[in-house]
Amino acid sequence: MSSEVRSGVSPRRPPPTAPMGQLRYRVMLGLVLLGLALLVGRVVILHVVDRPFLQGQGDARTLRTDPLPAHRGMIADRHGEPLAISTPVVTLWANPQDVPEDPIQRARLATALGVAPSTLDERLARYADREFMYLQRRMTPEAAQRVLALRVPGVYRQDEYKRYYPAGEVAAQLLGVTNVDDVGQEGLELAYQSWLSGTPGLRRVLKDRRGRLVRDLEVLREAKPGGELTLSIDQRLQYMAYRELKAGVAEHDADGGVVVMLDARSGEVLAMANQPSYNPNDRAGLDPQGLRNRAIVDAYEPGSVVKPLAMAAMLDAGGLSPETLVDTSPGWMRIDRFTIRDIRNYGELDLAGILEKSSNIGMSKLVLRFDEPVVPQLYRRLGFGQAPGTGFPGEATGEVPAPVRWSSSQWAALSYGYGLSVTPLQLASAFTAIANEGRRVPPSLLRQDAPVQGEQVISPEVARQVLDMMDEVVEPGTGARRAEVPGYRVAGKTGTVRKTGTGGYQEDAYRGFFVGIAPVSDPRIVVVVMIDHPRGDAYYGGAVAAPVFSRLAGSALRLLDVPPDQTVVEASP
Known part of the structure; x- marks a missing residue:
C-alpha cells in the first residue's frame, strides 16, 4: 500500500471540468459585447444617419426667425418740418401657461402694468389654454423695462413703432390717424398707406426653451422703412x-x-x-x-x-x-x-x-x-x-x-x-x-x-x-x-x-x-x-x-x- 493511503490522505485529483460555468461566462461576455455593439451602432446612427433630422429638431426648438419692425415714413410740411413721425415703443406679451400662479409675483406684475391684480388674473385664466396674449400694447421703452425688470417667467417684449403727431389737433383731419398696428385709417395716412408703410425685415435668433432671447445670429432681410411724404402745407x-x-x-x-x-x-x-x-x-x-x-x-x-x-x-x-x-x-x-x-x-x-x-x-x-x-x-x-x-x-x-x-x-x-x-x-x-x-x-x-x-x-x-x-x-x-x-x-x-x-x-x-x-x-x-x-x-x-x-x-x-x-x-x- 502506498504511503499516501497509509497516511490516510486522499490522493490529489485534477480539478473537474465546469462546462456550465464556462457557458455562463461566455454568455455574459457576449451580452456585454452585444451591448457595446448596439451602443456604438446607435451612436453611429445618431451622428451619421439621423444627424440632419436631429439637428433640424434641435434648431426648431432653439433657433427662431423674428421680424424686424420697419418704421412708417414721416409726413412733413413743405419745409421739411415733421407733421407725423413714428417713435419706438414696446409691446409686452405673455405665455399664460408659463406665468407662475404665485399671487405675489402676479400682484407685482399687475402693479407694474397699472391694472388690478384681479383683472390680470381674469385675463390669464381666459387665455389659459393658449400660448400668447397681449399684456399691454405700445408702451414707452422705460415703462416696459420696469415690467421686464421683475423677471416674471412667461413675460416677453416685442419692439414696435407708434405714430406721433407733433401738431396735435391743428392738422388732425388732414393727416388722419393710424390704428394700433400702425396702419392708416383716416386722411392722408390712409390715402398713402402703401407708400408710408415700411417692409419688415427678418433676423435669426437663438432662444432658450422659455422663448427668451439668448443671442442674435444673423439678419436674413433688412427692414425697409416707409417712404417720406412731403405735403404742400406750411406748418x-x-x-x-x-x-x-x-x-x-x-x-x-x-x-x-x-x-x-x-x-x-x-x-x-x-x-x-x-x-x-x-x-x-x-x-x-x-x-x-x-x-x-x-x-x-x-x-x-x-x-x-x-x-x-x-x-x-x-x-x-x-x-x-x-x-x-x-x-x-x-x-x-x-x-x-x-x-x-x-x-x-x-x-x-x-x-x-x-x-x-x-x-x-x-x-x-x-x-x-x-x-x-x-x-x-x-x-x-x-x-x-x-x-x-x-x-x-x-x-x-x-x-x-x-x-x-x-x-x-x-x-x-x-x-x-x-x-x-x-x-x-x-x-x-x-x-x-x-x-x-x-x-x-x-x-x-x-x-x-x-x-x-x-x-x-x-x-x-x-x-x-x-x-x-x-x-x-x-x-x-x-x-x-x-x-x-x-x-x-x-x-x-x-x-x-x-x-x-x-x-x-x-x-x-x-x-x-x-x-x-x-x-x-x-x-x-x-x-x-x-x-x-x-x-x-x-x-x-x-x-x-x-x-x-x-x-x-x-x-x-x-x-x-x-x-x-x-x-x-x-x-x-
Whole structure:
C-alpha cells in the first residue's frame, strides 16, 4: 500500500471540468459585447444617419426667425418740418401657461402694468389654454423695462413703432390717424398707406426653451422703412389758420368751421383747418364728428360767394361790360313760382355794384339774358361737380344740376349760389382762375416742385375785370369791410346761406362764407372761410367769416414776405 493511503490522505485529483460555468461566462461576455455593439451602432446612427433630422429638431426648438419692425415714413410740411413721425415703443406679451400662479409675483406684475391684480388674473385664466396674449400694447421703452425688470417667467417684449403727431389737433383731419398696428385709417395716412408703410425685415435668433432671447445670429432681410411724404402745407400757416378759425368759432358760438388757403399760383394747399377737431395723440373720448375733413369731404350750398364766378361766365360769353346797368327795382321779382328778393331796393346797379350789394335780382336779370347755360358750363370747367383729384379718401364731388333739370328759376338760382353744392376746397380752387388771369390750377395736397400750367377757363381780361370788382367789394362802407387787411389790397366776396333740414331751409340756422384773394396787385393766396351755424345776431358772412380772413391773411402775407401794395390807413370801424 502506498504511503499516501497509509497516511490516510486522499490522493490529489485534477480539478473537474465546469462546462456550465464556462457557458455562463461566455454568455455574459457576449451580452456585454452585444451591448457595446448596439451602443456604438446607435451612436453611429445618431451622428451619421439621423444627424440632419436631429439637428433640424434641435434648431426648431432653439433657433427662431423674428421680424424686424420697419418704421412708417414721416409726413412733413413743405419745409421739411415733421407733421407725423413714428417713435419706438414696446409691446409686452405673455405665455399664460408659463406665468407662475404665485399671487405675489402676479400682484407685482399687475402693479407694474397699472391694472388690478384681479383683472390680470381674469385675463390669464381666459387665455389659459393658449400660448400668447397681449399684456399691454405700445408702451414707452422705460415703462416696459420696469415690467421686464421683475423677471416674471412667461413675460416677453416685442419692439414696435407708434405714430406721433407733433401738431396735435391743428392738422388732425388732414393727416388722419393710424390704428394700433400702425396702419392708416383716416386722411392722408390712409390715402398713402402703401407708400408710408415700411417692409419688415427678418433676423435669426437663438432662444432658450422659455422663448427668451439668448443671442442674435444673423439678419436674413433688412427692414425697409416707409417712404417720406412731403405735403404742400406750411406748418406755420396751418397754426395761424387753426388759431383764427378756432377763435372765430368760439366768438360766435358756432357749430364748427373750415379754412382753406391755396397758393394762388400753384394751387398748393398751404393751410387747411377744421373745427371741431381732436388730438390724434390722445383719442380717449373721441367724437367721430371730429374726424371729418369738412374742407374736402363735405359739400355745401355756397350762396353769394360764387357770384363773381357767375359774373365772369357772363362777361366771358360776351354782350356785357363792367359798365352794364341793371335795374333791380323794386327789390323783388317772380320767376316761375318763386319770388327772388334783395335785402332792399338798390335801384340801378352796374356789375361791380351788383357784386358789392350782392343783388340776387341783378344776377338773375343778367343770367336770363343768355340763351345758353353759360354759368353752369363755367362752373364745370372750374371743377364743380367733379372730384378735385387730391387723392384724399372720400373727397366729395359736389353737384351741378344736369341741363335737363334747369328751369328759369333754377338758372337764376345757380347765378346767385343756390341749387348747387361745392366743397370749400373746390371753391378755393375755382377762384384761382380769377387770381391767375383766367387760368385755374388744380388743388394739390403735395408740394409741387415743378411749375403748374393749369387750364385757361376764362379770358385774362375778364379775370382782371372781376378781380377789380371784388376789390371794390372790400372797401369801407361795404358789407365785406371787415375783411380789410392793413397795407394790402384785398379782393373778396361774402355769402350767407340758410342751412337745410328735414323740412327744407331752416329759419334760424346759417352758414357764413368769405372768399378772399390777396394782394390784388399780384395775387399770392386764395382763402375760403366758412363758419357753420353761428348763434346770435351776427351770422352774415361779412360779420363772422370776413374777420377770420382779415386776421389770417394779414399774418400770412407778412410771413410770406409779400410787400404791401396799399398805403396803410386806419382800419374802418
